[in-house]
Amino acid sequence: MSAVDIIGDRQITRPSGLAEEVYRRIRADIMSLKLPPDTRVSVDSLARELGVSQTPIREALSMLEANGLVSKKHFTGYATAPRMDRAQLDELFEFRLLVEPHAARKAAEAMIEADIGSLGAVSGESASSHDGFADMDTEFHKLIAQGAGNNLIADSLARLHIHVHIFRSCFRSEIAEEAVHEHDAVIAAIRARDGAAAESAMRRHIERSYGRLRDFIND
Amino acid sequence: MSAVDIIGDRQITRPSGLAEEVYRRIRADIMSLKLPPDTRVSVDSLARELGVSQTPIREALSMLEANGLVSKKHFTGYATAPRMDRAQLDELFEFRLLVEPHAARKAAEAMIEADIGSLGAVSGESASSHDGFADMDTEFHKLIAQGAGNNLIADSLARLHIHVHIFRSCFRSEIAEEAVHEHDAVIAAIRARDGAAAESAMRRHIERSYGRLRDFIND
DNA sequence: GGTCCGCCAATCCTATAGGATATTTGATCC
DNA sequence: GGATCAAATATCCTATAGGATTGGCGGACC
Numbered sequence: 001m002s003a004v005d006i007i008g009d010r011q012i013t014r015p016s017g018l019a020e021e022v023y024r025r026i027r028a029d030i031m032s033l034k035l036p037p038d039t040r041v042s043v044d045s046l047a048r049e050l051g052v053s054q055t056p057i058r059e060a061l062s063m064l065e066a067n068g069l070v071s072k073k074h075f076t077g078y079a080t081a082p083r084m085d086r087a088q089l090d091e092l093f094e095f096r097l098l099v100e101p102h103a104a105r106k107a108a109e110a111m112i113e114a115d116i117g118s119l120g121a122v123s124g125e126s127a128s129s130h131d132g133f134a135d136m137d138t139e140f141h142k143l144i145a146q147g148a149g150n151n152l153i154a155d156s157l158a159r160l161h162i163h164v165h166i167f168r169s170c171f172r173s174e175i176a177e178e179a180v181h182e183h184d185a186v187i188a189a190i191r192a193r194d195g196a197a198a199e200s201a202m203r204r205h206i207e208r209s210y211g212r213l214r215d216f217i218n219d
Numbered sequence: 220m221s222a223v224d225i226i227g228d229r230q231i232t233r234p235s236g237l238a239e240e241v242y243r244r245i246r247a248d249i250m251s252l253k254l255p256p257d258t259r260v261s262v263d264s265l266a267r268e269l270g271v272s273q274t275p276i277r278e279a280l281s282m283l284e285a286n287g288l289v290s291k292k293h294f295t296g297y298a299t300a301p302r303m304d305r306a307q308l309d310e311l312f313e314f315r316l317l318v319e320p321h322a323a324r325k326a327a328e329a330m331i332e333a334d335i336g337s338l339g340a341v342s343g344e345s346a347s348s349h350d351g352f353a354d355m356d357t358e359f360h361k362l363i364a365q366g367a368g369n370n371l372i373a374d375s376l377a378r379l380h381i382h383v384h385i386f387r388s389c390f391r392s393e394i395a396e397e398a399v400h401e402h403d404a405v406i407a408a409i410r411a412r413d414g415a416a417a418e419s420a421m422r423r424h425i426e427r428s429y430g431r432l433r434d435f436i437n438d
Numbered sequence: 439g440g441t442c443c444g445c446c447a448a449t450c451c452t453a454t455a456g457g458a459t460a461t462t463t464g465a466t467c468c
Numbered sequence: 469g470g471a472t473c474a475a476a477t478a479t480c481c482t483a484t485a486g487g488a489t490t491g492g493c494g495g496a497c498c
Contacts, residue, residue, distance in 0.1 A: 099318070
């Protein structure tokens with residue numbers, strides 16, 4: 001009998017290592033703004049708080065650094081990345097505008113029916129709270145990127161979307177009713193297998209989203 | 220006086236930490252095929268070989284894992300990523316085809332003169348050896364991505380280009396005379412500040428490059 | 439009053455030791 | 469001869485202790 005066992009809901013608790021678990025935890029704390037941008041992160045404190053040794057903390061922070069969520073200064077320690085400035089927001093949306101409409105088109109052409117079903121499941125409902133909308137938005141874009149059948153694109157967008165999430169959370173942006181409608185437009189086009197319509201609907205969504213977020217920053 | 224000192228060519232040797240140095244070292248070994256794809260990588264061995272403790276090795280490997288160059292299996296150890304298969308190659312070039320022509324267009328419109336100068340410096344010369352061409356190709360695409368003024372794009376492409384480099388090295392691909400000509404066509408278009416021409420020249424270059432690499436794989 | 443210098447605390451960085459696990463090897467049995 | 473099982477090895481994972489460095493604080497000096 002292995003040390004890991006079957007738990008109630010028939011799910012193996014595969015221990016991918018403490019490092020990965022710590023990674024998820026810290027990333028969650030960053031995304032929930034429990035660790036605000038530009039905040040010092042002490043290895044020692046985290047080790048005590050989470051009740052593990054320093055080594056897995058260090059590994060997790062190294063991975064977070066490689067993903068651009070924290071930065072390390074030699075002999076000074078780690079700190080969460082500063083909030084995006086105007087230039088970075090521009091760069092990020094230029095990138096999204098380049099990739100996501102293409103992904104939407106491919107998804108409309110190649111997505112399997114089952115995944116289109118799950119896509120409908122993240123439409124509108126549970127968009128009552130701010131966090132609810134954020135999670136829904138994340139899931140929406142992730143499903144489409146995966147539906148396009150390109151893991152590289154999906155991973156790149158997921159990595160970037162984290163920063164969008166943080167930026168949006170910083171300003172407690174009101175839940176955009178428009179965004180839900182824009183999502184629905186994309187979903188409808190994908191359901192209709194209309195690649196061109198999906199591409200332009202996604203482009204419109206991202207452009208509007210860009211406009212909504214850009215208002216918060218003027219430096 | 221700080222511990223780090225000024226060296227001959229007026230450059231500070233800023234010690235970014237052992238972890239980063241180890242990171243570069245391992246990445247170089249992977250790119251030079253000294254660590255071939257799908258090869259076990261022992262933390263202990265590396266520690267002894269490089270004469271450092273296990274901790275910086277572990278941090279470096281964590282960063283490499285986040286960048287997709289090695290993978291970790293719990294209680295089994297690290298291993299270099301397996302060589303790209305056909306599907307991954309397709310995904311990678313779909314991505315490049317999406318991003319790089321756009322970058323070339325922007326570079327033609329916005330690149331400053333000085334950088335165009337350095338661009339000409341990587342044209343043709345030192346393309347005699349295989350490694351020489353590989354480095355030149357890397358530098359060529361990096362300069363254009365940076366010239367487009369979008370760090371996100373530049374970083375994403377740099378990360379992907381490493382895998383192209385490894386794949387090409389695996390097959391000891393002959394130095395493609397064509398590639399140099401295609402590069403020159405892009406450079407000429409950028410020099411002429413012709414965005415449309417730069418975009419299509421880059422698209423053509425990547426498509427041809429894709430065709431050249433695709434021949435090596437048929438599974 | 440402003441500036442510079444030395445001290446102190448906090449933190450990171452490194453090294454080593456011990457526990458746990460997967461893979462491999464060898465012998466035994468069918 | 470092939471398959472199965474068990475022990476041994478190599479490796480990773482964790483924890484703790486000690487050395488090195490940076491940044492901040494207070495006092496002295498101009």
